[in-house]
Amino acid sequence: MIMAEPATNIEAETPATADDMSLVSRSRRGEMAAYDELVRRYQERIYATMYHMTSNHEDANDLAQESFIKAYQALKTFKGDSSFYTWLYRIAVNKAINFIKQRRNRISMSLNDLDVQVEHDPDLVALISHKTPRREAGLAELQEKLNAAILKLSEQHRAVVVLHDIQGLPHEEIAETMGCNVGTVRSRLFYARQQLQGLLAEYLEKK
């Protein structure tokens, strides 16, 4: 299973979003079962965002839970101008950004294991040689260097890279989530990619 499948145009009115509104209405009336369904629907994507922002499983776990709790407490303020998912994402990303600001100098990685499908990912096959006997060790090292490089980005740049290049959200959706315009998202993305390219130059050149 690949965590956090890239989302397509999640803002479009789909049966899922219409169903979300029904679940939101029921949750507002105090039906915990309805909110439980909303949590199960988005838990993987929210957790993935928190994890990619922090590179720490325990922090991601806390932040994801706190995001859902905060969303539940703020359900009465949800007006339905955007989809529930976008609104929830906004809460989660803001929570992660605030967390990173507070913990700027106390960063520690607690990385999740790579799944078995990693060796069949065509993008990664091109980066890692099949013939090397220490291929698994190479992947682990690459994972650590990649996460370390991402942690060096500012919280705003990190959020854009995570949301676009890892989570697959479109620019417009990121702009709405982060409360800025699309141009700002594009420029942040460009700058963040440039930084990452510099930090990971040796691994990119190996290709």
Place this chain on the structure above:
Amino acid sequence: MSENDNNFEALRQLLALKKHEMPPPGYFEDFSARVGRRIRTLDEYDSRSTNEQFQETSPWLYRFLELVQARPALVGMGTVGAFVLLAAGIVLVNRPEAAAPQLATSLAPMDSSSSLDMPQTIASADFAAGVSNVDEASLTTGTNVSLQPVASMFGSGNSLLQPASFNGN
């Protein structure tokens, strides 16, 4: 794909590694249950803490409200009784024919015994005691001296009080 994206193609491939990072097996199985438990715990804590906080800050009011809840009839009767007493007090105070004789009776004895206007007595007492170093005005027995309160004990004068006056008769 734009030219800008093409420039970062290798980086995009490298970032694909992040999608394969997985939490421990079974992590999501009870995630929603954990969130639900925390929400319920917070709700209970909020309601309990508000109640306890009220009990700590205003214990008398808390006990009174408990009494209101337990015995509303008794509290209602007590409230009506207090209101009747208050109304009766207001009515009695506002009756001039009842208040005036009482006031006159209470003031009558004071007129003869506690008057402050005793010039002869004080002047004689001072003279008889042989007080020295006093100026001439204070020793004149024929002078009518009115005792009045000191203007001020701490420097600045009180405009409502006047210094002692010496009226020679």
